[in-house]
Amino acid sequence: MNAAPQRDAYDVVVIGAGPAGLAATATASAAGLSTLLLDENPGPGGQVWRAIASTPVTARDQLGADYWAGAELVGEVRSSKAEIIHRATVWSLDRHLEIGISIGGASAFVKARRVILATGALERPFPIPGWTLPGVMTAGAAQTMLKSSALVPDSRTVISGQGPLLWLLAAQILRLGGRIDRILDTTERKNYLAALPHAFAFVTSAYFTKGLAMMREVKAKVEVTTGVTELAAAGEGRLASVSYVAGNHRETIPADLLLLHQGVVPNVNLAMAAGVEHRWDNLQLCWSPALDGNGGTSVEGIAIAGDGAGISGANAAVVRGRIAARGAVEALAPAAAAKLSPMAALHADLAKAERGRAFLDTLFRPARQFRIPAGDTIVCRCEEVTARDIVDAVAIGATGPNQLKAYRRTGMGPCQGRLCGLTVTELMAEARGKTPQEIGYYRLRAPVKPITLAELAAMPKTDDDVKAVVRG
Amino acid sequence: MTKLADAIIVGGGIHGCSTALHLTLAGMKPVLIEKDYAGRHASGVNAGGVRQLARHVAEIPLSIRSMGIWERINELLDDDCSFESHGQVLVAENETELAACRARVAELNALGFTHEELIDGTELRRLVPAVADTCPGGVVSRRDGAANPAQTTTAFRRKAEQLGATVREGVAASNVRREDGLWRVDVGSETYAAPVLVNAAGAWAGRIAAALGEPVPVETVAPMLMITSRVPHFIDPVVILRGRKLSFKQFKNGTVLIGGGHLATPDQDRNETVLDWPSLAISARTVFELFPVMRDATIMRAWAGIEAKTKDDLPVLGPSAHHAGLYHQFGFSLHGFQLGPGAGAVMAELIVNGGTQTRIGDLSIDRFRPSNS
Numbered sequence: 070m071n072a073a074p075q076r077d078a079y080d081v082v083v084i085g086a087g088p089a090g091l092a093a094t095a096t097a098s099a100a101g102l103s104t105l106l107l108d109e110n111p112g113p114g115g116q117v118w119r120a121i122a123s124t125p126v127t128a129r130d131q132l133g134a135d136y137w138a139g140a141e142l143v144g145e146v147r148s149s150k151a152e153i154i155h156r157a158t159v160w161s162l163d164r165h166l167e168i169g170i171s172i173g174g175a176s177a178f179v180k181a182r183r184v185i186l187a188t189g190a191l192e193r194p195f196p197i198p199g200w201t202l203p204g205v206m207t208a209g210a211a212q213t214m215l216k217s218s219a220l221v222p223d224s225r226t227v228i229s230g231q232g233p234l235l236w237l238l239a240a241q242i243l244r245l246g247g248r249i250d251r252i253l254d255t256t257e258r259k260n261y262l263a264a265l266p267h268a269f270a271f272v273t274s275a276y277f278t279k280g281l282a283m284m285r286e287v288k289a290k291v292e293v294t295t296g297v298t299e300l301a302a303a304g305e306g307r308l309a310s311v312s313y314v315a316g317n318h319r320e321t322i323p324a325d326l327l328l329l330h331q332g333v334v335p336n337v338n339l340a341m342a343a344g345v346e347h348r349w350d351n352l353q354l355c356w357s358p359a360l361d362g363n364g365g366t367s368v369e370g371i372a373i374a375g376d377g378a379g380i381s382g383a384n385a386a387v388v389r390g391r392i393a394a395r396g397a398v399e400a401l402a403p404a405a406a407a408k409l410s411p412m413a414a415l416h417a418d419l420a421k422a423e424r425g426r427a428f429l430d431t432l433f434r435p436a437r438q439f440r441i442p443a444g445d446t447i448v449c450r451c452e453e454v455t456a457r458d459i460v461d462a463v464a465i466g467a468t469g470p471n472q473l474k475a476y477r478r479t480g481m482g483p484c485q486g487r488l489c490g491l492t493v494t495e496l497m498a499e500a501r502g503k504t505p506q507e508i509g510y511y512r513l514r515a516p517v518k519p520i521t522l523a524e525l526a527a528m529p530k531t532d533d534d535v536k537a538v539v540r541g
Numbered sequence: 542m543t544k545l546a547d548a549i550i551v552g553g554g555i556h557g558c559s560t561a562l563h564l565t566l567a568g569m570k571p572v573l574i575e576k577d578y579a580g581r582h583a584s585g586v587n588a589g590g591v592r593q594l595a596r597h598v599a600e601i602p603l604s605i606r607s608m609g610i611w612e613r614i615n616e617l618l619d620d621d622c623s624f625e626s627h628g629q630v631l632v633a634e635n636e637t638e639l640a641a642c643r644a645r646v647a648e649l650n651a652l653g654f655t656h657e658e659l660i661d662g663t664e665l666r667r668l669v670p671a672v673a674d675t676c677p678g679g680v681v682s683r684r685d686g687a688a689n690p691a692q693t694t695t696a697f698r699r700k701a702e703q704l705g706a707t708v709r710e711g712v713a714a715s716n717v718r719r720e721d722g723l724w725r726v727d728v729g730s731e732t733y734a735a736p737v738l739v740n741a742a743g744a745w746a747g748r749i750a751a752a753l754g755e756p757v758p759v760e761t762v763a764p765m766l767m768i769t770s771r772v773p774h775f776i777d778p779v780v781i782l783r784g785r786k787l788s789f790k791q792f793k794n795g796t797v798l799i800g801g802g803h804l805a806t807p808d809q810d811r812n813e814t815v816l817d818w819p820s821l822a823i824s825a826r827t828v829f830e831l832f833p834v835m836r837d838a839t840i841m842r843a844w845a846g847i848e849a850k851t852k853d854d855l856p857v858l859g860p861s862a863h864h865a866g867l868y869h870q871f872g873f874s875l876h877g878f879q880l881g882p883g884a885g886a887v888m889a890e891l892i893v894n895g896g897t898q899t900r901i902g903d904l905s906i907d908r909f910r911p912s913n914s
Binding site: 482 | 578580581585689690691692695698699710768769770794811813815816818819821822825826828829835836837838839840841842843844
């Protein structure tokens, strides 16, 4: 499973083996299209079903039924004719649908007639004072360790933030015998009121009963402080304490581990680097690709499915994967499309899976002070650029994230903007009195993930390459 | 509504911004029109080489003029532009190439130019210790160096604005025409009018020249660059090769910029480029061979900026051959960044004084007139 691609060209290349990518692969392959599934992880599942084929956590109730739902889809893909390559890093995609991949230290290129991006979500940056201290990590990173290695915190642990994944992680840690000293809930009180109009759809959705049960389970075991409006981590060289303000109450809690989470946002890097048009989503407060009804983007031949198309969770991701793949089948092998679920049925499934999403988006819309930091708080971890540095750069003429690169090198480090991009856009928008849409985002460039010089140098030469050089 | 200005400059690259600044220094109030933002294309994303080395003889006087300005850039702009002068070194990889270097330096000396200096293998390794042992020597231009291109272009723009230039970004200049003795350009719903028009529109300048009846053999190109992760400091000067397409520069923060002129496919109407990875792989192979210390570095990012390249690889700089009050400043063909400060100064002299002491006659648009070609 770790070899180079068997062919130079495929009908469909799916990037990412989470719920959307697995569903897209199964659908495209079932219709007889030559399909390649590329995934960065050692096994299928993405983040939500991480290590589904290998996790040491075998007691089913510990990770929950939603987790194990992934196993069936993995089986469907594995029994299909699709070629699957894990530990494959896709570092380039362009509008000619040429895909640069790094597999086992060597680079390869494949060409696709259709590309389905299922690159999922990233955790939203949570730039509070002290967030770069050792001992502070994202909830997602903690969950990765939990699923892959059954590792849970056993020292003084504080979880802070908001959103469904925060509660899921807390429940999973507790079920595996991990320690949580306190949960600091940053959900804004005004959001409860704003979310009310969407409450009916939510209480009648699948999220409701599961979510409620999970929160009850956690609250029975851990002290939860709600209405947190200020948060800071502190310590000399590593985390020693977490301070917060909730209402009139101010407290400092000693802590060895602080897990932060305030929701997830689409992982846009590969799509943006390919030239896919994105727009600012003012509810989810992130960039989302501009898509047609079947996940098609502004770049001919590239579709996006799953949370990369806008956050809507694993169940919706599966349906969106099937829709995008059906779109590819309709374009490339219309006769085979008749065997698949009709598009109308898929869209009905999608509406059902997305029910309740507006409530969650509104309730868990992160507060301004946790998205737009001030003063000495670090924004860009790679280059150690503070919020004040960025405001100062605006004052001397930096008009957007790309100009800021020249002043401060933000977004030019190894994370390629994943940890600072949204913060920089919103901070500059506020400093300049513009909307995030007007301010824009970093122009992202391949390699979307770093590759070594030696690996690039070893790229196979072809006759066309030689001609390209003569022409240049 | 029509607004009057002393000059209209189309294009907010380093050339347009430098001309705008030098016009304000001469007491004029120009307006600069940039369809995106200053430094959006080649001027902001080039390799930042400040190089007199290995230039065509026709542009050496302009390059020398520019070098004088670079060395006082902080005084001019109140911004150091991250300019550093550690020299630029051209590496000969074998004796044949070294012989060509020797002939070149002799030719320049005969013309009275002394900035290029032939060096042997010992001096080469003193300047560039990491270079492969097989390289027998090369040429150095010791006053050369590098600067941060986006910072520099922005600094010119900012200073020009401070001294009274109007900078209009985000709206394209359209309907360029001459009426009632004035150049007129529409910018959105407004019209600017001025006795002087400077065409400094980079990759878009050829279209303007052609529309005004002065077509120039110019194509749109997008030279590619890539930058690595930080590696331990191992090199000070900028290095270019005599025989292969490679330029190489390590920044203070340890990152290494690799360029050399391999081209991406530009799409100028979309403001986009599609990178040619097989060509970048060739650059990677060249670095791999010549600088073993770089083998484990990672490539962080690759990009290309859109610009204009003329048929003879020389810029068009000077007055129009057809129209009073029209000046061209474009077609810098992958080596215009270092020339920017000097070209703006020269352009201001041409506009204000009607002439310049700097020898630029060979860069005239006249050379492309049908009768001259």
